[in-house]
Amino acid sequence: MTYCVGLLLKAGMVLLSDTRTNAGLDNIATYRKMFVFEEPGERCITVLTAGSLSVTQTTIARLREAIEHPDTAEDASIMAAHTMLDVAEIVGATLASVRHDINSKMEMSKVSTAASMILAGQRKGGAMRMFLIYPEGNFIEATEDTPYLQIGEHKYGKPILDRVVTPDTTLEDARKAVLLSMDSTLRSNLSVGMPLDFAVIAKDACRISDQQRIEPNDEDFRAMSQAWSNALRDGFLKITI
Amino acid sequence: MTYCVGLLLKAGMVLLSDTRTNAGLDNIATYRKMFVFEEPGERCITVLTAGSLSVTQTTIARLREAIEHPDTAEDASIMAAHTMLDVAEIVGATLASVRHDINSKMEMSKVSTAASMILAGQRKGGAMRMFLIYPEGNFIEATEDTPYLQIGEHKYGKPILDRVVTPDTTLEDARKAVLLSMDSTLRSNLSVGMPLDFAVIAKDACRISDQQRIEPNDEDFRAMSQAWSNALRDGFLKITI
Incomplete structure (x- = not known):
């Protein structure tokens, strides 16, 4: 399995x-399950993937091919699309079509070809938008209510x-929140594992403002994990009922 | 859905x-998803249920019937069984047989008849034992490693x-732990809801030592939930990374 999370904040x-x-x-x-498509200052798109690896890899490969050869590709390039909604449509359609192709080969073996994606991005002059793309290619969008x-x-x-997490959460607190969310998942589920890929796209930057691979032996992550454990235990001890 | 949890501790x-x-x-x-079968001081058995309500209700009804009419019942009575392992066998066999009966009626509608149970109990002279019984009737047991x-x-x-939670956790801390575990579940998943049923079987008491229904407007539970939220937020704010 996998765990990927994206926050859409004001910042x-x-x-x-x-x-x-x-x-x-x-x-x-x-x-790697995080893929960046970037023309710094003009457009920045990040895709996170979960599910069948052959489906997600082929989808990313086709998206790349369409960027390099926009004339010959069946789908338009996500780097040329006019809006983030168009980008979501292209990614969704590509994912569904790849799944359809691979499914026909897999019918005998009953292996799941389901895959889903988080798509986050902004183009110059447009708004930041974040989508969850389902295996069938349809999608939902993060909003103020569910950031x-x-x-x-x-x-x-x-x-x-x-x-x-609220839309007003700072980028610094958001980093802590997603790392602690991942920490809880890592502790309780073997199918999610280090290293981690972390990225920030600051508002209107239209570029990756911060990117980091966090290795299993990362001292800062280990210290945060330990501090969180201690905070939980202290909080637990203090509560009376 | 449902959320039920059982801790097997030294106490x-x-x-x-x-x-x-x-x-x-x-x-x-x-x-109610918690069912108590008790001969105080001699034997205390508690069953928690999840899954298809028609399957779990019928299973509990058949277990009760077998207790009342041990001679005519196909399975032996769980109140007469010699060991908790025998009790687990009876509950597992009853669950599987009920599911089989109901499944044959449900084939057309593709509704799931899966149900699982936590069985906890002790008879005088025996050890405390806790089992998770799967829909097929097989089971696993809580141990020191996974209490x-x-x-x-x-x-x-x-x-x-x-x-x-470790085997050395006190009964008081265990109460807090299961209530906080439930609190996290209630907040994040609509299909789990108040009121709650809480019970303790102290070691070698062979009776329910403490039992409580916690209603939605329970002030203590609400205060604990709020204190935990505050502790998490304070802990979160203090962590630096």
């Missing part, structure tokens, strides 16, 4: 993904987001 | 269940248990 968009993939518990591997989207193993890390 | 067993059932989101109701079992919507409330 910008904050994204985090893990890197574990597995074909059965006895075959795990590390694959975050999750794909994959989303339940363990949801309570902390529900409690601390 | 005793602590159990908590919600009461929400639903047939679609537009048809919700309140049903808790969950059924239903278990993911939201797992992180807190993973962090604070």
Whole structure:
């Protein structure tokens, strides 16, 4: 499985993904699930992926091909699309078409080809927008009421987001929130694993303002995880009922 | 859905269940999911249920019938069984047989008849034992390494248990832990709802030592929930990364 989360805040968009993939518990591997398409200052698009690796890799490959050869590609290029809504339509259509192609090969084996994506981006002059794209290619959008989207193993890390994230959350606090949300998921579910990919797209920057790969031995992450454990334990001890 | 949790500790067993059932989101109701079978001082058995309500209700009804008419019942009585392992076998066999009966009526409608149970109990002279019984009737048992079992919507409330529960946890702390685990689940998932049923079986008491229904307007629960929210927010604010 996977855990990816994206926050759409007034100050910008904050994204985090893990890197574990597995074909059965006895075959795990590390694959990047965060993909950036960027023309700095003009347009910045980030895609996070969950689900069948062959489907998500082929989808990303086709999106790249369409950018490089926009004339010959069936779908238009996401770097040329006029709006983020058009980008979501292109990504959704590509995902659904790849799934359809691969599904026909998989019918015999009953292996799931479901995959979903978080799409976040902004083009110059447009608004920041963030979408959750379903395996069928349709999508929903993050709003003020629900300023975050999750794909994959989303339940363990949801309570902390529900409690601390609002559209007014700062980018710094948002970083903490997604890392703690991931920390809870990592502790409770083996199918989600380090390293992590973290990115921020500050509002109107139209570029990746901050990007980081957090390795398993990252001292800061380990210290944060420990501090959070201690805070939870202290809070737990203080509560009386 | 449902959320039920049971802790097997050195000091005793602590159990908590919600009461929400639903047939679609537009048809919700309140049903007890915690059932006690007790001969105080001699034997105390508690069953928590999740899944298809018609399956769990019929299973409990058949278990009761077998207790009242042990001679005519196909399965032996759980109040007469020699060990808690025998009790688990009886409950598992009854659950599987009920599911089989109901499944044959449901084939056309593709409605799930899956149901699972947590079984906790002790008979005089025996050890405290806690089992998770799967829809097929097989089961696993709580151990020192994993001193808790969950059924239903278990993911939201797992992180807190993973962090604070060990076999040495006191009954008082265990009460807090299961209530906070439930609180996280209630906040993040609509299909789990108040009131709650709480019970403790202290070690070697062979009776329910403490039992409580926690209503939606319970002031203590609300205060605990608020204190936990505050503790999480304070902890969150203090962490630096």
